Amino acid sequence: MTAPATPGKIPVTVLTGYLGAGKTTLLNRILSEPHGKKYAVIVNEFGEIGIDNELVVNADEEVFEMNNGCICCTVRGDLVRIIDGLMRRKGRFDAIIVETTGLADPAPVAQTFFVDEQVGTKTKLDAVVTVADAKWLKDRLKDAPEAKNQIAFADVILLNKTDLVAPEDLRELEAHIRGLNPYARLHRTERARVALDEVLGRNAFDLDRILDLEPAFLEADEHDHDHDYDHGDDADHHHGGGLKHYHDEEMQSVSLKTDRPLDPDKFFPWVQDLVAVEGPNILRCKGILSFKDDPERFVFQGVHMILDGDHQRPWGADEERSSRIIFIGRNLPEEKMREGFESCIA
Amino acid sequence: MSDTAAPLPSLAERVRAIDAGATAVGVHFLKSTPVFVLGEEALLLAGDKAHCVAVHAGGILCSVSDGARIVTGGDDGRLIETDADGEHRELAADEKRRWIDQVALAPDGAAAWSAGKTAHVLTRKGEERTFEAPSTVAGLAFAPKGLRLAIAHYNGVTLWFPNAPGTAPQKLEWKGSHLAVSFSPDGRFLVTAMQEPTLHGWRLADGQHMRMSGYSARVRSLSWSAGGDFLATSGSEQLILWPFDGKTGPMGRQPKMLARGEARVAVVACHPRQPVAAIGTADGQVLLVRLDDGALIEVRAADGAAVSALGWDANGQTLAFGTESGAAGVLVF
Numbered sequence: 001m002t003a004p005a006t007p008g009k010i011p012v013t014v015l016t017g018y019l020g021a022g023k024t025t026l027l028n029r030i031l032s033e034p035h036g037k038k039y040a041v042i043v044n045e046f047g048e049i050g051i052d053n054e055l056v057v058n059a060d061e062e063v064f065e066m067n068n069g070c071i072c073c074t075v076r077g078d079l080v081r082i083i084d085g086l087m088r089r090k091g092r093f094d095a096i097i098v099e100t101t102g103l104a105d106p107a108p109v110a111q112t113f114f115v116d117e118q119v120g121t122k123t124k125l126d127a128v129v130t131v132a133d134a135k136w137l138k139d140r141l142k143d144a145p146e147a148k149n150q151i152a153f154a155d156v157i158l159l160n161k162t163d164l165v166a167p168e169d170l171r172e173l174e175a176h177i178r179g180l181n182p183y184a185r186l187h188r189t190e191r192a193r194v195a196l197d198e199v200l201g202r203n204a205f206d207l208d209r210i211l212d213l214e215p216a217f218l219e220a221d222e223h224d225h226d227h228d229y230d231h232g233d234d235a236d237h238h239h240g241g242g243l244k245h246y247h248d249e250e251m252q253s254v255s256l257k258t259d260r261p262l263d264p265d266k267f268f269p270w271v272q273d274l275v276a277v278e279g280p281n282i283l284r285c286k287g288i289l290s291f292k293d294d295p296e297r298f299v300f301q302g303v304h305m306i307l308d309g310d311h312q313r314p315w316g317a318d319e320e321r322s323s324r325i326i327f328i329g330r331n332l333p334e335e336k337m338r339e340g341f342e343s344c345i346a
Numbered sequence: 347m348s349d350t351a352a353p354l355p356s357l358a359e360r361v362r363a364i365d366a367g368a369t370a371v372g373v374h375f376l377k378s379t380p381v382f383v384l385g386e387e388a389l390l391l392a393g394d395k396a397h398c399v400a401v402h403a404g405g406i407l408c409s410v411s412d413g414a415r416i417v418t419g420g421d422d423g424r425l426i427e428t429d430a431d432g433e434h435r436e437l438a439a440d441e442k443r444r445w446i447d448q449v450a451l452a453p454d455g456a457a458a459w460s461a462g463k464t465a466h467v468l469t470r471k472g473e474e475r476t477f478e479a480p481s482t483v484a485g486l487a488f489a490p491k492g493l494r495l496a497i498a499h500y501n502g503v504t505l506w507f508p509n510a511p512g513t514a515p516q517k518l519e520w521k522g523s524h525l526a527v528s529f530s531p532d533g534r535f536l537v538t539a540m541q542e543p544t545l546h547g548w549r550l551a552d553g554q555h556m557r558m559s560g561y562s563a564r565v566r567s568l569s570w571s572a573g574g575d576f577l578a579t580s581g582s583e584q585l586i587l588w589p590f591d592g593k594t595g596p597m598g599r600q601p602k603m604l605a606r607g608e609a610r611v612a613v614v615a616c617h618p619r620q621p622v623a624a625i626g627t628a629d630g631q632v633l634l635v636r637l638d639d640g641a642l643i644e645v646r647a648a649d650g651a652a653v654s655a656l657g658w659d660a661n662g663q664t665l666a667f668g669t670e671s672g673a674a675g676v677l678v679f
Contacts, residue, residue, distance in 0.1 A: 057445070060462065077482065085445060088386060089385065089404070089405045
């Protein structure tokens with residue numbers, strides 16, 4: 001008789017990016033490289049992939065509102081159905097890639113993995129990867145709210161077609177991106193050429209992988225070696241380093257930090273109230289928390305109003321016990337958030 | 347799974363174990379032969395000489411049976427009819443080879459299926475009719491009488507009369523994504539399982555709404571008790587039975603809750619004649635539940651792999667089950 005199932009969750013990578021940015025190029029690259037892995041691919045109706053793949057499914061991008069009193073809580077109904085169907089063939093692929101249309105909001109895709117119990121049991125969201133067109137992104141950030149959303153929401157950003165742009169324009173563009181999302185990994189690419197382990201297997205939504213919440217460009221990263229010019233010594237600046245001068249009018253990140261332990265009985269009501277009120281404006285949030293009289297690190301993350309959190313592990317003996325939360329969103333009331341957060345100190 | 351410390355009476359030793367070799371996503375009976383619908387490609391005819399029949403080139407997404415045939419829809423875009431001998435033929439195919447997501451059979455022998463937003467009906471005379479739903483079809487069910495098809499979709503259900511082209515489809519509206527759909531056996535009520543962990547119902551005579559909530563997960567399995575007094579449902583750590591006797595159905599009434607356990611109920615199948623339900627849990631246990639008093643008998647002990655298929659033969663003499671890990675069994679009473 002067969003052994004009891006020990007289900008490993010299938011990782012799901014979401015590819016977003018405005019029309020023509022190079023999503024399909026990246027997808028074809030992923031499918032054609034000799035990595036020995038098999039992917040099930042969910043593409044939008046207009047997608048064209050050049051690789052023969054048995055497991056390609058056309059999706060309709062049906063975004064459904066949930067009846068839970070929150071207008072920002074939406075799921076991709078087609079994904080619920082398609083993932084359920086794909087799981088019938090789960091021995092046939094190692095991972096799933098979802099390619100969205102250029103105008104898609106990544107949030108409903110991400111929320112599907114938190115809201116639908118069946119999807120969440122069988123699969124896990126790995127990362128949202130956004131491909132941006134270096135030549136046109138600057139214009140799109142002005143005229144296409146979708147493009148801004150996709151950058152702000154991303155875990156990994158490919159700034160593609162860099163060969164079509166002058167170096168100084170590229171630096172300015174990167175600073176723009178950092179103003180919207182200081183936390184994503186940023187890669188400059190031509191024809192979406194990137195090491196696949198930079199876009200796949202990222203575990204960006206895995207609570208256990210929330211290690212620190214420093215802006216990504218402060219990390220030593222060979223891809224970003226030429227960034228020094230634009231943040232200098234501002235690493236402790238609360239607003240995502242020295243990119244403040246590229247502050248976006250609408251979309252920004254807010255980072256809150258304290259070295260004093262928090263009171264969980266104050267913190268949880270505060271954060272729940274915050275996402276209840278500001279949920280539609282908050283795209284992503286992540287936090288590492290130190291609670292009073294609690295030997296363990298508490299980590300959480302969220303998409304709009306949905307929060308997901310747990311104790312992660314004991315604090316290390318020589319580890320700095322501080323609490324830090326980051327929010328990326330639109331028109332966030334930073335001062336009010338800061339005051340609220342500080343009122344949670346035990 | 348029981349509240350009491352004493353071990354449950356068990357029929358597990360009388361189960362004929364079957365290695366299905368793959369996840370069973372459904373089970374039906376053709377005459378007295380249990381037939382397991384596997385997740386990919388094949389039906390397993392589990393008679394005295396069990397054998398597999400390959401019917402689809404890919405995943406099998408939906409299945410339904412009237413006791414004489416099983417109709418399956420696959421991700422190969424084909425709708426296949428298979429009989430008790432394993433003989434099979436293509437009833438229809440989607441021209442773009444899109445997934446066939448839903449299938450239903452009418453009492454008069456008509457078949458319905460859907461691919462994307464399009465619902466099709468193949469009448470007994472072999473005429474094909476189509477209906478474009480406002481969003482992807484997520485559930486299909488024929489009414490117990492007359493040729494009327496309930497089509498579940500986003501923001502409600504459409505009742506379509508495929509044999510009356512002049513009759514406008516009737517719309518039952520309720521905000522949200524409606525998935526599985528089912529008529530009560532007397533045809534008075536229509537119930538959907540929603541994307542939220544809740545059921546929605548309509549009394550068809552006047553469109554009166556009914557909301558049935560309190561589940562810990564999305565309801566994926568619905569089964570009407572013999573006589574239609576109860577609607578048995580999965581989605582909770584106990585068997586939830588909504589009362590549908592009387593004029594107002596479950597409105598203003600509490601459900602009956604039986605067989606409380608640790609694991610969530612994944613599949614339910616009511617006995618066709620007796621007030622008994624079989625339930626399969628997310629950790630692999632199969633139980634018989636007497637609806638009058640909640641008495642339990644174990645048919646299969648939990649082993650961690652969710653029960654994914656469960657069904658009775660038409661007389662209620664045989665119960666068959668299958669799990670996600672490919673274990674299956676048949677119990678003859």
